[in-house]
Amino acid sequence: MGGGGSSTGSGGGGRRRPLVIGVTGGIASGKSMVTRLCQGRYGVSVLDADILGHRSYAKGTPCYRQLLKTFGEEIVGEDGQINRRALGRIVFSSPQERNRLEGIVWPEIRRLMEEDLRALGETGIHAAVVEAAVMLEAGWEDAMDEVWVVAAEPEVAKTRLMSRNNLSAEDALRRIEAQMTNQERIEKADRVIWNNGTVADLEKEVERAWEERGTLRRRRAALKARWRILTAGVGFAILVSMLQLRFRMK
Ligand SMILES: CC(C)(COP(=O)(O)OP(=O)(O)OC[C@H]1O[C@@H](n2cnc3c(N)ncnc32)[C@H](O)[C@@H]1O)[C@@H](O)C(=O)NCCC(=O)NCCS
Numbered sequence: 001m002g003g004g005g006s007s008t009g010s011g012g013g014g015r016r017r018p019l020v021i022g023v024t025g026g027i028a029s030g031k032s033m034v035t036r037l038c039q040g041r042y043g044v045s046v047l048d049a050d051i052l053g054h055r056s057y058a059k060g061t062p063c064y065r066q067l068l069k070t071f072g073e074e075i076v077g078e079d080g081q082i083n084r085r086a087l088g089r090i091v092f093s094s095p096q097e098r099n100r101l102e103g104i105v106w107p108e109i110r111r112l113m114e115e116d117l118r119a120l121g122e123t124g125i126h127a128a129v130v131e132a133a134v135m136l137e138a139g140w141e142d143a144m145d146e147v148w149v150v151a152a153e154p155e156v157a158k159t160r161l162m163s164r165n166n167l168s169a170e171d172a173l174r175r176i177e178a179q180m181t182n183q184e185r186i187e188k189a190d191r192v193i194w195n196n197g198t199v200a201d202l203e204k205e206v207e208r209a210w211e212e213r214g215t216l217r218r219r220r221a222a223l224k225a226r227w228r229i230l231t232a233g234v235g236f237a238i239l240v241s242m243l244q245l246r247f248r249m250k
């Protein structure tokens with residue numbers, strides 16, 4: 001994954017970006033629940049890519065103008081903003097139209113994400129979670145330090161989707177099957193958070209994820225310290241040998 005949690009480089013003046021965890025997963029897998037748990041228990045800041053998406057085409061922006069050119073005036077609401085319901089009707093019934101929308105807004109969402117992460121870094125927060133359903137499809141994982149995939153078995157997700165969105169079993173399954181599979185996501189994950197059980201089980205999984213991150217960080221710090229001691233020791237030994245050689249030669 002990308003090199004976050006580090007100096008921002010160009011124009012960053014040595015500021016630090018927070019550790020960035022990307023949370024993604026299939027529809028109704030529990031992404032929002034995981035994100036909420038991270039925010040509530042571990043004090044991390046949260047960026048929601050859905051909201052960044054809405055911001056990307058606010059009235060007057062370049063994306064706004066591009067969307068009007070592409071989809072016509074009928075996507076503008078009475079308030080002059082993009083009517084998302086109207087746009088959703090167009091793009092969710094046609095993969096081609098959805099691709100056109102994504103081609104316009106994904107680069108801007110990415111730019112806004114980077115901008116917000118930098119701004120969060122300025123506030124000195126230690127970690128941020130970016131929740132994005134399309135993180136892997138959009139290729140945003142390289143802006144994350146780690147990608148956590150939330151996964152629920154299709155049957156479990158189906159039941160939750162039916163009850164949350166008041167859908168029939170067929171409609172719920174259709175939405176699940178229109179997406180990447182769990183396996184495809186898991187192959188790109190740094191961590192998988194399974195969510196087939198209760199909310200209490202999920203809380204434990206999230207706790208374990210943060211704990212193991214801490215453990216890994218401590219382990220890396222210990223290795224670095226050992227390496228420093230080793231290199232200092234080798235340097236010292238070389239210096240002593242050189243001094244000995246010099247005295248012997250005299
Ligand atoms: C299609 C739009 C206008 C519908 O807006 P609306 O307010 O009705 O829905 P909302 O944004 O809350 O999204 C509803 C659900 O669809 C998912 N979704 C949105 N866009 C996409 C997409 N391109 N592919 C897959 N799922 C998507 C969202 O993650 C969310 O779970 C809007 O979602 C949009 O502009 N999408 C394109 C930007 C995008 O990819 N956003 C997702 C970032 S994770």
Ligand SMILES: Nc1ncnc2c1ncn2[C@@H]1O[C@H](COP(=O)(O)OP(=O)(O)OP(=O)(O)O)[C@@H](O)[C@H]1O
Binds near residue numbers: 025033034164196
């Ligand atoms: N472990 C769980 N036990 C019971 N219900 C759960 C559990 N996890 C999530 N849910 C419920 O399942 C539904 C989907 O969860 P959530 O909204 O967090 O998923 P999501 O991945 O963010 O969904 P979407 O893809 O639609 O954005 C919600 O109604 C939520 O309350």
